[in-house]
Amino acid sequence: MSSKIRQIHTELTRQEYSCTDLIKNKLSELxxxxxxxxxxxxxxxxxxxxxxxxxxxxxxxxLDELAGIPFGVKDVYLLQGTYAxxxxxxxxxxxxxxxxxxxxxxxxxxxxPIVRENCDSFGxxxxxxxxxxxxVKNALDLQTVAGGSSGGSAVNVAKNYTVFSIGGDTGGSIRxxxxxxxxxxxxPTYGRISRFGLMAYASSTDCVGMFTQNLEDTxxxxxxxxxxxxxxxxxVDSPKISEVSTWKTKPSNFTVGFYRNFxxxxxxxxxxxxxxxxxxxxxxxxxxxVQALDFYDAQTLVATYYIVAMAETASNLxxxxxxxxxxxxxxxxxxxxxxxxxxxxxxxxxxxxIVSGNQVLSQGHSEEIYxxxxxxxxxxxAHFANDFEQVNVILSPVAPNHPPKIGENLKNPxxxxxxxxxxxxxxxxxxxxxxxxxxxxxxxxxxTAKNQEETAFQFxxxxxxx
Amino acid sequence: MPLSVLSSIKDAKQxxxxxxxxxxxxxxxxxxxxxxxxxINLLNTSIVEVSSLREDTVIESSxxxxxxIKANFPLQKNGFLVVPKVID
Numbered sequence: 132m133s134s135k136i137r138q139i140h141t142e143l144t145r146q147e148y149s150c151t152d153l154i155k156n157k158l159s160e161l162x163x164x165x166x167x168x169x170x171x172x173x174x175x176x177x178x179x180x181x182x183x184x185x186x187x188x189x190x191x192x193x194l195d196e197l198a199g200i201p202f203g204v205k206d207v208y209l210l211q212g213t214y215a216x217x218x219x220x221x222x223x224x225x226x227x228x229x230x231x232x233x234x235x236x237x238x239x240x241x242x243x244p245i246v247r248e249n250c251d252s253f254g255x256x257x258x259x260x261x262x263x264x265x266x267v268k269n270a271l272d273l274q275t276v277a278g279g280s281s282g283g284s285a286v287n288v289a290k291n292y293t294v295f296s297i298g299g300d301t302g303g304s305i306r307x308x309x310x311x312x313x314x315x316x317x318x319p320t321y322g323r324i325s326r327f328g329l330m331a332y333a334s335s336t337d338c339v340g341m342f343t344q345n346l347e348d349t350x351x352x353x354x355x356x357x358x359x360x361x362x363x364x365x366x367v368d369s370p371k372i373s374e375v376s377t378w379k380t381k382p383s384n385f386t387v388g389f390y391r392n393f394x395x396x397x398x399x400x401x402x403x404x405x406x407x408x409x410x411x412x413x414x415x416x417x418x419x420x421v422q423a424l425d426f427y428d429a430q431t432l433v434a435t436y437y438i439v440a441m442a443e444t445a446s447n448l449x450x451x452x453x454x455x456x457x458x459x460x461x462x463x464x465x466x467x468x469x470x471x472x473x474x475x476x477x478x479x480x481x482x483x484x485i486v487s488g489n490q491v492l493s494q495g496h497s498e499e500i501y502x503x504x505x506x507x508x509x510x511x512x513a514h515f516a517n518d519f520e521q522v523n524v525i526l527s528p529v530a531p532n533h534p535p536k537i538g539e540n541l542k543n544p545x546x547x548x549x550x551x552x553x554x555x556x557x558x559x560x561x562x563x564x565x566x567x568x569x570x571x572x573x574x575x576x577x578x579t580a581k582n583q584e585e586t587a588f589q590f591x592x593x594x595x596x597x
Numbered sequence: 598m599p600l601s602v603l604s605s606i607k608d609a610k611q612x613x614x615x616x617x618x619x620x621x622x623x624x625x626x627x628x629x630x631x632x633x634x635x636x637i638n639l640l641n642t643s644i645v646e647v648s649s650l651r652e653d654t655v656i657e658s659s660x661x662x663x664x665x666i667k668a669n670f671p672l673q674k675n676g677f678l679v680v681p682k683v684i685d
Contacts, residue, residue, distance in 0.1 A: 212665070228658075228665035361651045434621035441615070445604065452605065454680060459671035465681045466605075474607040482606050487615040489603040500619050506627050545614035 134347035134375075135294050140196040143188060150184040150199040154243060157201045160292045161246055166268045168283035168292070169246045170206045171214050177201070177245045184241060197355060198241030203287045203296035206247045207254060208234055209328040213244075217330055218262035219252040221457045221476035231328020232363065233297065233339045233356045240355060245293065248283030252478045253448065254301050254332040256280050257547050258540060259308070261480040266537050270312040275534040278308030281342070285312040288342040295352060296342045301332045302436050303530075303554025305340040309566040310529035310574035315343045315591075319353060320581045321561035322367040325360030331447040333440035334365075336558040346588050347375045349565075353584060369582050378589045380596070387411075387419055387590075388522030390426040393553055398429065398531045406571035407528055413597045424518055424525070427511060429552035435511065436555035437548055438491050438504035445488025448481070483544065508559050515560040519580040524590050527553050527576045529566055534573070567591040 143150055154177050161169050184199040204210055207217050209227035216222045230238065238244070251261040259267035259282025267282035269275040270289035277286050281298030285308035288296050298305040300318035309316025317340045324339040331337060339356065343349045350372045360366045389411060394404060415421050427435075453459035453472035460475045461468040477485065491501045518525065530550055540547045557564045557578050564578040565587045575594070577587045600609040658666070672679040 211661070225669055226665055228662045228669065364650060430621050431625050434618040434625070437615070437618050438622055449605075453671055456666075456669040457671065461681070463681060465683050468681045469605040470601070470607045473605050477606070482604075482609070483612050483615065486600050486604045486606060486609040487612055490600060490611065490615075491619070493598065493603055496619075500622055503622050503625065503627065507622070507625055510627060543614075544612065545617055548614065548618070 133345065134351065135344050136200050136348050136351055137196055139200055139294060140194070140198070143184070143199050144194065146188060150181040150188070150243075151178060153199065154178055154181040154201055154245060157245055157292060160290070161287070164290065164292060165273060166270065166277070166286045166290065167265050168249050168267050168277070168286040168290075170216055170218060170249050170264050170283070171247045173213060173245055173247065176212075177243050180241075180243045184243070195240040196351065197237060200242045200294050201245045202237065202242050203246045203248045203284055203293040204234060204244050205250050205281050205284050205296070205298045207250060207299055207330040207332075208297065209330075210234055210244060210247070213247060215247070215330070216263075217253045218250050218264055219476065219478060219481065220263050221451055221472075223263070223458065225456055229328065231339075232325035232360045234328065236356050237297075237352075246287065248281070248287060248296060250283055250298075251280035251304075252481050253330065253444070254280040254299055254304055255444070255478070255480045255484055257303065257307060257550050258535070259283060260537065260541055261478050263478065268537065269534055272534075274536055276311070276537055276540075278311035278534055280304040280308075282308045284342050285309055285314055285316065288312075288314045288344060291344075294344075295348055298340055298342055299329055299332075300338045300340050300558070301336050302440060302558045303551050305342065306554050306564055306566040306576055307530050307551070309342055309568070311534040313568040313572075313574065315346060315349055315568060316566040317341055317349050317353065317584070318558070318564050319357070319584060320369065320563045322365045323353075323369045323563075323582070323584075324356045325358070325363040325366045327360055327362035331443075333443035334447065335439065335443060336436075336561070338558075346592055350375060350588060370585075372585045372588065375588075375592070378592060381417070381593055382419065382523070382590060385419055385590075386422055386522045387414055388422045388424045388518060388525045390525070390527060391423040392426055392428060393527050396429055396531060396552070398549065398552070399528065400532045403528055403531070403533070403571045403573065407575070410526070410570045410575065410594075410597070417597070422522055424522070426514065427507075427556065429531075429549065431507065432511070432556045432559075433548050433552055435504045435507045436551070436559055438500060439508060439559070441484045441488035442491050442501055443488070445485045445492065448477075448485055451477075480544070511556060511559050512561075515562060515580075523579070523586060525578040527578070528571060529553060529574050529576050563587060565591055567594060569595060
């Protein structure tokens with residue numbers, strides 16, 4: 132499918148319709164949506180920006196291809212003057228004082244944010260049910276979850292309420308909902324896009340990424356948002372992705388890897404497994420080298436990720452104590468106020484992660500649990516480095532199962548954590564991973580070595596033709 | 598130290614689900630083979646180097662930003678920002 136961004140840009144500049152009408156239509160669709168994907172709709176500012184774009188078009192001014200394009204923002208990004216709630220009571224009245232670097236780059240090109248999107252609170256979840264705004268409903272089936280934590284963003288793109296949406300991915304929060312709603316979702320190489328202005332969950336794996344309907348739009352957005360930012364010391368400069376039209380149609384001298392134990396995992400749904408094996412066979416029939424690789428088991432990957440992530444989120448969310456901003460439940464005594472504020476205004480799942488994170492960092496536990504997890508992470512990264520000396524891409528399922536019914540997994544946190552088995556390893560490795568909406572009915576993940584996003588995109592384009 | 602104090606969350610309890618993750622990690626087989634040390638050091642090479650840190654200078658916030666920061670303060674009275682009592 133060709134670029135939706137470029138199609139709308141052409142139609143706007145030819146004045147086939149106005150930007151104001153485009154934005155009004157999108158706002159109306161969001162307001163009437165049954166999917167509960169919006170925490171707040173930015174009607175007033177979006178229409179103002181649309182009028183400015185219309186004026187520029189009428190004056191014949193040259194516009195960037197992103198000018199006038201309506202997009203969504205996961206409700207964990209700061210966008211000056213808008214409510215930034217993280218889908219939590221703690222921040223329900225908090226207005227962003229400044230704008231995240233990644234979002235500012237899109238604003239500078241004229242793109243128009245129209246909605247702040249529902250998600251798991253502070254990114255804590257894999258279903259977009261852990262939100263004080265109510266569960267997000269899947270774009271394809273209102274009875275099932277949207278996936279998470281960036282569920283609202285995935286649904287908005289799948290339903291065409293937004294042309295693209297900016298999500299956040301810490302352990303699979305873009306890739307899994309992209310698969311569950313059948314859109315493209317990219318977690319770039321860690322550091323490629325600045326995290327400044329993204330509410331921190333687990334700082335060592337948090338990534339800014341995007342949902343789109345096609346690869347060309349993913350490329351446009353990745354190029355627009357990438358780059359070193361002095362406000363994020365972990366950000367890096369990266370090579371620009373070339374135009375899709377210049378890509379090879381079929382990879383040559385190319386080896387695809389897949390993790391044998393992911394496919395032999397008893398928890399993997401039979402139909403997803405059959406579709407994945409079928410895809411591998413199609414590749415072999417096309418003359419592509421395919422290599423089965425060994426990797427860590429799902430339980431070890433999930434445990435390593437969650438221990439690191441919980442420790443980091445416990446530290447990051449310590450700042451939310453009701454003193455400088457956010458809700459404050461008790462005005463009288465400082466220490467009691469902290470505890471009451473945090474007990475009343477964090478969700479159950481967020482509290483579970485904070486408590487567990489503090490536990491693993493405490494004396495006695497840090498050596499045998501936290502440091503052990505960090506050592507395992509080092510081993511996992513070394514394992515990836517070896518694997519990418521043998522293969523160009525690693526292909527894997529997005530999740531072991533189809534999206535569950537809403538409410539089904541809420542009472543079983545361990546089942547929810549284990550549903551992240553196929554995404555968390557690549558987060559620990561800081562590797563770029565694309566979910567492409569084909570291969571199985573919840574898509575496939577394509578992973579490459581760091582900064583090799585273009586290889587993943589070209590391979591996805593080839594897969595689409597099979 | 599009790600979890601409620603560590604986390605500043607009342608009635609904080611250990612989670613059964615998370616305890617199972619802890620058990621998995623304790624039993625995990627970690628490769629401590631020194632031959633792999635070069636690759637294992639990859640993690641250390643991806644951290645920020647001191648030589649590339651930004652200058653430690655104060656960057657003034659814009660007036661708009663300052664207004665939002667003040668407006669976000671949970672309680673104000675007679676033009677003052679109200680904080681809880683620290684010492685009785």
